[in-house]
Amino acid sequence: GAGVSQSPRYKVAKRGQDVALRCDPISGHVSLFWYQQALGQGPEFLTYFQNEAQLDKSGLPSDRFFAERPEGSVSTLKIQRTQQEDSAVYLCASSLRREGSYEQYFGPGTRLTVT
């Protein structure tokens, strides 16, 4: 079946521009996560949705970052007034609760470069 898809795969933005990154989770997956992966580092948690409810946004680095999942399926991560330190790969993952262990399936990521 189809996996998690993300678009665009690559995005170049000038400093100060707004960007929107899209994630299509696996059909039927209840939970959706966003992570940020800087070059040479492990992914870091940004935010988490269960259906349309944003249950944890403790990892969002500033109020310039905003995520939504209005119908409990597709999600968008928006970054306003981008800065150079926002350059990273943004990963989306979805999961279907199974036996209490929350196995997450990752998309290919969106590589954001801020110039």
Place this chain on the structure above:
Amino acid sequence: GNSVTQMEGPVTLSEEAFLTINCTYTATGYPSLFWYVQYPGEGLQLLLKATKADDKGSNKGFEATYRKETTSFHLEKGSVQVSDSAVYFCALSRLQKLVFGQGTRLTINP
């Protein structure tokens, strides 16, 4: 807080060598533990997992055992192949979200 520390890379081995990548964790409660792999040009894939102490996860010849007494989840493989070249991430899951280590780049030479 919750954190994962991985053996620093890069690691370079010859084909058929024995592999160990060390991973230790700090966590409140009893997390689930995972190894993810990122092949060149591809996304993160789950390699194996363990959900409670003494569980052994295994897949594609890789194994890792959840050791609560040493808070470790070391990844091992008896005989590596060139196709195992990738970046490996150890991770724990608490309250749904994953906490990752910094990753270990593995290169296998023929």
